[in-house]
Structure formats: C-alpha cells, structure tokens
Amino acid sequence: MxxxxxxxxxxxxxxxTILRCFxxxxxxxxxxxxxxxxxxxxxxxxxxxxxxxxxxxxxxxxxxxxxxxxxxxxxLAGVVLEKQNLRQAAQEYLKSLAEITQETINISILDGDECINIETVRSPKSIRYAGQLGRRTPLHCTSTGKVLLTYMRPEQRQRILSLPLHAYTQNTITDPISLRVAFADVCEKGYAISNEEFEEGLVAVASPIYDRSGEVIAALSISGPTYRMDSNTRAEFVTPLTDAAQMISRQLGYVVSY
Amino acid sequence: MxxxxxxxxxxxxxxxTILRCFxxxxxxxxxxxxxxxxxxxxxxxxxxxxxxxxxxxxxxxxxxxxxxxxxxxxxLAGVVLEKQNLRQAAQEYLKSLAEITQETINISILDGDECINIETVRSPKSIRYAGQLGRRTPLHCTSTGKVLLTYMRPEQRQRILSLPLHAYTQNTITDPISLRVAFADVCEKGYAISNEEFEEGLVAVASPIYDRSGEVIAALSISGPTYRMDSNTRAEFVTPLTDAAQMISRQLGYVVSY
DNA sequence: AACACTGTTTCACTTATCGCAACACCCAAT
DNA sequence: ATTGGGTGTTGCGATAAGTGAAACAGTGTT
The missing domain is CATH 1.10.10.10 (Winged helix-like DNA-binding domain superfamily/Winged helix DNA-binding domain)
Known part of the structure; x- marks a missing residue:
C-alpha cells in the first residue's frame, strides 16, 4: 500500500522552479x-x-x-476551479455573507500540508484582508487550516503536527498539545478562530463545509483586521458563518444525520 | 524589428499538450x-x-x-490575476450589475487572437451562460471580442480579420466588410452585441473598459439566453452596463476628456 | 482461468538539452 | 566617442536526460 x-x-x-519565482x-x-x-x-x-x-x-x-x-x-486553472462544484454551490451564500459581514470571505481546501484559497470575495473596505485566489497558507495557525486539521484523518494530522510548526507571530500556537485542545474546541463549537496567529492584526473565523459523504472538504472563513473583529463582532458573525457553511454543505448533498 | x-x-x-488535454x-x-x-x-x-x-x-x-x-x-494563476488590478477595481460594480441584470457578467481581455475571461459572476438562474474563468473565446463573434477588436490597433485588427473566420452559427459574421460596419456601430453606440453569433441561443452585450492612458484594455459583458435577452431587455441593460464599464474605467484612472 | 486492458518500470539507445563561449545589445560613466 | 559592466540570445560539440520497446504488475471482464 x-x-x-x-x-x-x-x-x-x-x-x-522557474514559474514559482514569479x-x-x-x-x-x-x-x-x-x-x-x-x-x-x-x-x-x-x-x-x-x-x-x-x-x-x-x-x-x-x-x-x-x-x-x-x-x-x-x-488551465479555470478547468481546475470549474471542477470544484463547491465553488458553484457556494456562490450565492458567499455573496450574502459578504454583504452581512463586510469582511473578506474565503473558501479553502486542503492541498498537501497547506490550505489553498479556491474562492475569495474581498471586503469592500479599504483596510481588509486581501484574500487571494490560489494563495497557500499554513494549517496550524489559520482559521481555515485549523478547521481542516480538526476533521482530518488522524494519521495525517499526526504527521503534520509532528513537523516543525513555524511561529509566524507571538500568538502562533506551536505546541501540538495546545493545538489538540483547540481542535476539541472547534469540534464542540463548530468553528475555529485564528487570533493574530498567522499575521499581526489579522483575525479570522472559519467553519467546516461537508460533502455528501459527510467528510469535511473545505472551510469557509471571514477574515478582517483585529479592531473590527473584536469578540462581540465575532460572536455576531458566527451564526451567519455557520449557517452559510451548512447551506453550502447541503447544496453538496450533505444531510444532517442526527 | x-x-x-x-x-x-x-x-x-x-x-x-498534455495539460491541455484536460x-x-x-x-x-x-x-x-x-x-x-x-x-x-x-x-x-x-x-x-x-x-x-x-x-x-x-x-x-x-x-x-x-x-x-x-x-x-x-x-500560479492567482499571481497572474492578482496583477490585474482591473479585477479589484471592478469588483463592486460587477456585484451591482449582476444584481440588476440577474445574468452572467464577464470581464475579458485580449490574449493573442482570442479573448480570455478574467472575471466571472454567474447568473443565479438555472438557465444561464456559464462563464468560466480563463475560458478563451473568439473575437469576431462575441460581444467582448467585438469590443476589443473595435478599439484594437488597426494593423493587428487587419491581421486578425484576414485570418479565416469560423462560422460558429448561422448568425456568425465572417465577412470582414460587414464586421467593419459593426465596429463603426460599436464606436458610435459604445457597446457591442453578439446575437447568437457564437452559440445558438446565446446573446450578449459588451462595453469597453479604458485604462488611465485612454486605451481599451478589457470588455465588460452581460450574457444570457436569447429569450431573456430580447431587444427590450437589452435596451434596459445598456445603461447599467455602460455605466459600470465607465465607473471601472474611472477606477483605473481614466478621465473622460471631452 | 484466460483474456483484454491499463499503468509502471527496466534498460540500452539516441537525441534533445546543456553549458560554454561568442555575440549583440543597452546604459552609464569616463 | 570609447570603454566597461550589465543583460539576453544563439552556435556548437559533449553528454546526460529522456525515449520507446518490451516486460511486468494490476484490475476487471467474459
């Protein structure tokens, strides 16, 4: 095997190597x-x-x-993205989520040991998280990454957590044990937070998207500057976020079983 | 030279060759x-x-x-698209144009002898033009293509029109002289129409986007099925379309000079 | 069980690619 | 103008990288 x-x-x-120089x-x-x-x-x-x-x-x-x-x-990328019927399923929910929050919305999926943005709606505000289509971000310190890690196959998660975890900021959690606690939290609450763990001044919340087989295949996130994403605001955002993620999951054929 | x-x-x-098989x-x-x-x-x-x-x-x-x-x-495509600050400038106007028209909106730029979609917002309706990011379409029979041809450097246009022009449908204009008449029309009216010239049942209108130097660098289009895009509806769409194109042009630093 | 089919791998051959060096070019400084 | 330091392109012979035949390993079908 x-x-x-x-x-x-x-x-x-x-x-x-050459193409990646750009x-x-x-x-x-x-x-x-x-x-x-x-x-x-x-x-x-x-x-x-x-x-x-x-x-x-x-x-x-x-x-x-x-x-x-x-x-x-x-x-060529268009062909890849087109295959992700996730993107199509998500479209309308993204729009309304963007409307409500006025922050940048991303959908990320797992790509090796990182996550990659496959859909981005930018905040209309001038100070905003500049989500970029195709951008790769680490798993252990982003909201989407934590969601994906949480629902990942244990042996794969194990492997990733055993790699050296880079401390991007002072808030980055690099201790596997603390991270495991965070995952339990995500499981329980249904969403993950990254509080300046990847970049100073950047806060994000993310929620899992399920496919028809019940697997978590992507994460939906809201990202914004710390001063706009205080705990009150985050609390307001959680319901629209999880709702949107759930609606998208349903579009993909996910049925809540219990 | x-x-x-x-x-x-x-x-x-x-x-x-291999990648293009997909x-x-x-x-x-x-x-x-x-x-x-x-x-x-x-x-x-x-x-x-x-x-x-x-x-x-x-x-x-x-x-x-x-x-x-x-x-x-x-x-990699993300890097390319990010460079197009056109896409960023366009974002909010696209949203409202999509809202008003409920049809698929595209932005296309010139890529060799074809045009290529660099931004797409799909119609929420189930019967819709499935614009696809990165999709290449011909110049002589699409609304965006006609716009780009109209404002192209004459020698380049000359060259393209001298190539064999494929008749995709019965409506496709393959005669260079008739096309030139169409270009004059685009110049005058400020928008181009493709009336089932590329695909049966598909109608689109497009308007040019200018950059700060006054060059036409892209075209903004509304595409939908023939039965929804009758001449009355098209007439209604023209103003929002040209307005949006103009606003985007302004965002790029274009100033209407006279 | 034999068959038809796909995808991977081994191996000796050969050709497509490499690196050098020379060239052409642009510009900045003398 | 002339030199000099920089860049990007191109002949050319050497060679290593990639090729294709064939064998092998799977998978599923009759």
Whole structure:
C-alpha cells in the first residue's frame, strides 16, 4: 500500500522552479534574476523561458523585456476551479455573507500540508484582508487550516503536527498539545478562530463545509483586521458563518444525520 | 524589428499538450487516453504525468487512478490575476450589475487572437451562460471580442480579420466588410452585441473598459439566453452596463476628456 | 482461468538539452 | 566617442536526460 514515489524529470522540475519565482511582489523578472534565483545557467533559463512563452505560460513585456506569468495558466486553472462544484454551490451564500459581514470571505481546501484559497470575495473596505485566489497558507495557525486539521484523518494530522510548526507571530500556537485542545474546541463549537496567529492584526473565523459523504472538504472563513473583529463582532458573525457553511454543505448533498 | 520566433523545447511542448488535454468536459484522464490524444508513447506519458504530479501540476485520484489538473496551477494563476488590478477595481460594480441584470457578467481581455475571461459572476438562474474563468473565446463573434477588436490597433485588427473566420452559427459574421460596419456601430453606440453569433441561443452585450492612458484594455459583458435577452431587455441593460464599464474605467484612472 | 486492458518500470539507445563561449545589445560613466 | 559592466540570445560539440520497446504488475471482464 506504500505510495510509490513518483519519478521526476529534470525539465519539469526546472519549469516548476522557474514559474514559482514569479510572485505578486516580484511579478516581472528578467532572465538573469531568474537564473540567479534558480541556479540555472542563464542560457538554459533563457531557452526555457522562451519555450514557456511559446506555450503561453509566460509572457514577455515588449517594453522592459522582462517575463511574467502568462494567461495560459489562468486558462488551465479555470478547468481546475470549474471542477470544484463547491465553488458553484457556494456562490450565492458567499455573496450574502459578504454583504452581512463586510469582511473578506474565503473558501479553502486542503492541498498537501497547506490550505489553498479556491474562492475569495474581498471586503469592500479599504483596510481588509486581501484574500487571494490560489494563495497557500499554513494549517496550524489559520482559521481555515485549523478547521481542516480538526476533521482530518488522524494519521495525517499526526504527521503534520509532528513537523516543525513555524511561529509566524507571538500568538502562533506551536505546541501540538495546545493545538489538540483547540481542535476539541472547534469540534464542540463548530468553528475555529485564528487570533493574530498567522499575521499581526489579522483575525479570522472559519467553519467546516461537508460533502455528501459527510467528510469535511473545505472551510469557509471571514477574515478582517483585529479592531473590527473584536469578540462581540465575532460572536455576531458566527451564526451567519455557520449557517452559510451548512447551506453550502447541503447544496453538496450533505444531510444532517442526527 | 521583426520579432524573433521564440525557440521551443520538446519537453515544454509536450507538457503543454498534455495539460491541455484536460477540459471541463474531460477533467479526469488516464494515461492511455492522454497517450492516444497526444500521440506520445504511453511510457513517456506516464513519466511526464508522474513528474507533473510531483510538482503539483496534476493530481492523481486515489480511487480511479486517473489524473486531473492540480492546484499548483490555481496557485500560479492567482499571481497572474492578482496583477490585474482591473479585477479589484471592478469588483463592486460587477456585484451591482449582476444584481440588476440577474445574468452572467464577464470581464475579458485580449490574449493573442482570442479573448480570455478574467472575471466571472454567474447568473443565479438555472438557465444561464456559464462563464468560466480563463475560458478563451473568439473575437469576431462575441460581444467582448467585438469590443476589443473595435478599439484594437488597426494593423493587428487587419491581421486578425484576414485570418479565416469560423462560422460558429448561422448568425456568425465572417465577412470582414460587414464586421467593419459593426465596429463603426460599436464606436458610435459604445457597446457591442453578439446575437447568437457564437452559440445558438446565446446573446450578449459588451462595453469597453479604458485604462488611465485612454486605451481599451478589457470588455465588460452581460450574457444570457436569447429569450431573456430580447431587444427590450437589452435596451434596459445598456445603461447599467455602460455605466459600470465607465465607473471601472474611472477606477483605473481614466478621465473622460471631452 | 484466460483474456483484454491499463499503468509502471527496466534498460540500452539516441537525441534533445546543456553549458560554454561568442555575440549583440543597452546604459552609464569616463 | 570609447570603454566597461550589465543583460539576453544563439552556435556548437559533449553528454546526460529522456525515449520507446518490451516486460511486468494490476484490475476487471467474459
């Protein structure tokens, strides 16, 4: 039953390394920048980028001559997202939740040892959590991550908790035992909180989304700045949040059994 | 000044070919299916998929053993989309436009000789245009495409119109001269219509979005089934549509000069 | 049980890719 | 203008990386 480690290929690895150089902060990169960052020879880098360009995975700015990620990626991602009928089921509930809370709403699913945002509605306010589609965040210190951890298969959770848990802020819980207490809390209350555990000034609450088989497949969250997400406000948000999560779950065929 | 054709690489081409096999309709594929579709040897296909899996570009279903596109693509696409501050500027106007029209709203930008959806809000109705993020559509027979063509650099438009224009439906305009008349009409009225020119039963109206430099960089559209998008309804939609497009343009720094 | 089918892996071959080096280019400073 | 430090692209021979045939291991069907 041991999963055979998939065989890799040099070129695929290199492509991945190159593409991952591009971030929101550094979205336009030159050949040399990428070459240095990846350790690849500059001619190799140049040719790989050129080939990637041909396929639309990157684009080249006409003015600066720098490369950036291309729209073919959006095209492919669209296929992935379309498959998540979760997103479609969620749409209307997200809208109303966004309306009520005026904060940023996210849906995250598990992706390896992290969670990844597959749907985002941003708060209309100028100070807001800038949820980003496709963004990966850690599990142990985010509201969505805690939800996913709580309902995860025990052996998988065990494995993740045994990894070194990075302390992003002073509030980050890095002690597995305290985390287990938190999970029990999530189970009981039906929602998780991250109180500046991932980023200073950022508070979020999240609730699980179930599919028809009763598995937790995603987490729905409300994220905002600490000063707007005080305990009173959070208390107000909990019902709409859990309601929305429940409605979405029902859309997916989940039936409350008892 | 002649753009040198970018050099390609076999592996990159193959990767692209493989990834493009996956569609909404055929989202889960086995090695043999892909092998047949691409003409690649099955061992090659198997190894490439295995390597792509290692990088998260594809995933492998534990039950069926089939492959599907992976979340790393969403991750990368997120970076691309984040760069489009257009999407952020548009958000609130999209919401209200969706509210008013109850039809599917899209924002498309130019991508080579096609347009690509970078933002989609779906109609709440069950019969609706299923706009899909990242979906590519032709230019000459869609409302957004016509808008983009209308305001495109003349030589580029010339080139595209000189290509064979596929007749998707009986209504598709494939004659460059008639199309030019249509462009003049778009210029004058400030919006474009596609009346079942791309798909039977699908009608859409679109209006241009300008950036601070006064260039048309995107098109905003309302799409719905013919029976709901009759000429009266379309007339009602035009003002909200052009208003929204204008507001978004302003958000991007566009100033109406005269 | 034999069969048809899929997906993975081994292995010797060969070709696609690499890294060097040379080149072309841009700009800033002399 | 001339040099110099930087970038990005491209020939070329060497070679390592990827290939395809075939064998193997599963899975389900008749």
């Amino acid at each position: 041991a999963e055979s480690l998939p065989t890799s290929m040099q070129t695929v690895q290199r492509i991945a 971030t929101e902060a550094e979205s336009d990169l030159g050949v040399m920048q990428i070459s240095r960052q990846t350790g690849l020879h500059k001619s190799t880098t140049s040719r790989l980028l050129s080939a990637l360009r041909q396929e639309g995975f990157v684009e080249k700015s006409a003015e600066t001559g720098k490369y950036r990620l291309g729209l073919s990626l959006v095209n | 002649a753009e040198s054709l970018p050099t390609s690489m076999q592996t990159v081409q193959r990767i692209a 569609t909404e309709a055929e989202s889960d594929l086995g090695v043999m299916q892909i092998s047949r579709q691409t003409g690649l040897h099955k061992s090659t296909t198997s190894r490439l998929l295995s390597a792509l899996r290692q990088e998260g570009f594809v995933e492998k279903s534990a039950e069926t053993g089939k492959y599907r596109l992976g979340l790393s693509l969403v991750n």
